[in-house]
C-alpha cells in the first residue's frame with residue numbers, strides 16, 4: 001500500500017473521532033523549532049580550544065564533528081534537509097566568526113555574526129541567540145553573580161553586546177529573536193550566603209536590560225537550573241529567582257525540562273506559566289537521571305510537553321531544543337530530535353482534545369482513561385509519513401541513508 005493510500009485510511013479513522021488530519025498537518029507546518037547549533041560540535045564554538053565548562057558535559061568522541069563555521073553550516077544544512085518544515089537556528093555567542101581579528105565576549109558586535117545572518121537569510125531561517133557565560137577563563141568562579149566587580153562588569157557587557165546582536169538578527173531577518181540567558185553560577189557545597197550572589201545577579205540583569213532595545217524584536221528569556229556538575233549544592237539562577245524576575249520585568253521564563261527535579265513535569269508547568277505570562281519559552285531535552293542532555297525521543301515526556309503546547313496555543317510557546325550527544329553521529333542526533341519533537345506535536349494535534357477535555361469536565365474519568373489509552377495506537381505514523389512526503393523529505397527511516405552517505409563522503413574525511 002502506498003503512503004497516500006495509508007494516509008487516506010488513517011484520515012477516515014481520525015475523522016470518525018472528530019479529528020481533521022489535513023488541518024493538523026497545516027498547523028504542524030507552521031510551528032518552527034529552534035535547532036541548537038551546539039549539537040554539531042559538542043558546544044565547542046569557534047573561539048579556541050573549545051573546552052567546555054559551566055557544569056555541563058558532552059560525552060563521547062564520535063568522529064566527524066564540525067571544526068569551523070563552514071563545516072557547521074554544511075552540517076546544519078544536511079540536518080535541516082531531512083526535517084519537514086521551516087525552522088530556526090539557535091546560536092550561542094561563542095559561535096562568533098572572527099574575520100578581522102579576535103575580540104573577547106564583552107566586545108562582540110553584529111559584524112561577528114554577519115556570516116550567520118547571510119546563511120539564515122539565504123535559507124529563510126530565523127535566528128535565536130544565547131550569551132555564553134561558560135567555557136571562558138573569566139567564568140571559572142562565577143559570571144553575572146560574581147563578587148569580583150571587574151569580572152561581573154565584563155559579563156554585563158557581554159549581555160548588552162548580545163542584546164544588540166539579537167536586535168541586528170531580528171532586523172535583518174525580519175523575525176523577532178529570542179535571547180536566552182543562562183548562567184552556570186553556583187556552589188559545590190553548602191553556601192553561607194544564598195542572598196548576596198542572587199542580589200548581584202539581579203543587579204547584573206537590570207544593567208543588561210537597561211540598554212535601549214526594541215522589545216518587539218528582542219524577546220529576552222531567563223533559564224533556571226536546579227544544579228550543575230561541580231555546583232551541586234546551590235544554583236544562583238534558580239527557578240524561583242528567574243520566574244519572579246521574569247514576571248516583574250515582563251520577560252520570558254525559559255523552562256528546560258532537564259533543569260528540574262526528575263519527577264517534576266515541565267508539561268505540567270506550561271499552563272501555569274501561560275496563565276500569568278503571554279508566552280513561555282522551552283528547551284526540550286531528555287534528562288537521564290540528571291541533566292544529561294540526551295537526544296529528544298518520541299517518549300511520554302516529550303508527548304506530554306507537546307500536548308500542552310497544542311492545547312494551550314502553540315503560538316504562545318517559543319520552542320527550542322537543547323541536547324548535545326557526542327557519542328553518535330551528530331547530524332543523526334539533530335534529525336532524530338527535531339523529527340521526534342514534530343512527531344510529538346503531530347500526535348497532540350491528532351487527539352480529539354475538546355472531547356477529552358469535556359470528558360474530564362463531566363468527570364467521565366473511566367471513559368477518559370479508556371479513550372486516552374486507545375488513542376495511543378491510532379495511526380499517527382501514517383499521517384507523519386504523508387506529512388514528510390508532502391514536505392519533500394524522506395519518510396520513516398529512509399532519511400538515515402542520507403546521513404550514512406554524508407558520513408562516508410564528508411564527515412569521515414575531517
Ligand SMILES: C[C@H](O)[C@H](O)[C@@H](O)C(=O)CO
Nearest residue numbers: 038056130182256291322
Ligand atoms: C548550551 C546551552 O546554553 C545550555 O545547554 C543551557 O541552555 C543549559 O541548558 C545548561 O544546562
Ligand SMILES: [Mn+2]
Nearest residue numbers: 223256283322
Ligand atoms: Mn537549556
